[in-house]
Amino acid sequence: MEQSSLVGSKLPAFTFQVEKVKIREFALAVDDLNPLYLDSEAARQAGYRDVLAPPTFGICADFWGSMDFMSMCQFLQMNPVRVLHGEQEFVYHAPVCAGDELTVETVVESDTVKKSLRLVVLASTYSNQYGEMVLESRKLIIERL
Template sequence: MSAVKDLIGLELAPYTYSVEKGKIRELVLAIGDSNPIYYNEEAARNEGYDGIPIPLTFLQIIDLWGGYSFQQKCELLNLNPVKILHGEQEYQFVKPIYAGDVLTVSGKVSDVKTKIGTSGGMNLITLEFEYRNQHSELVALSRNLTIERH
């Protein structure tokens, strides 16, 4: 069909990210979450955690600060940055992630669909990522859909 279908199976170079207490605190302050488990180790342990856990959307922070920039993703996938939309995002947590963990993130393009409508078309590009901790344990998965309008 088009070169965009050739993206299926494309693997992104892995990157690492050290989960920092400060970044966790920055996120919870930004979203207005005052739960002390995100900045007080004793409060976290009292709630059954082994340390300060990450909030549910923290994987986005990992991708932003440790992964590919928007421009790098556009270049890698040969996408026009002015025609890009974020379609959806999904996270699956396998094991807890704590401040102090060092994550290695690997990703790939798992699917590409092209839709054609009366007002134009679009490419729907699905990227999947695996997050492994410093013990090589799978701790999380994410899937996102990037939409390129044409």
């Protein structure tokens, strides 16, 4: 059953500075030692402005730039002790590199109940300092009812 009260609602937009050290920390944390993520010169030789963000780096922008977990639960009218992160997908339209400033806008795309689960999908767009949309993500948030 669709719960339309929140569908179309926008979370507060935010900006996120993509820092070389955060890209490096992320690459090391996921054990991906690709020189494009770690070495500015290697990235430039490959045609990038600076080190390249790994494929799931968008989660860092969400985690460090977006509203905190409790605020998000309050916004979505969810009980935080019953919330799970279901899945998340990223679609890149252009490279994200160190030095970029991302502006992230998020909307509640769907809000449904199936059996004893509430399923909320948040759709986000990430635009760089040049106004180019570089990344999209969809995230499923599950609340056990």
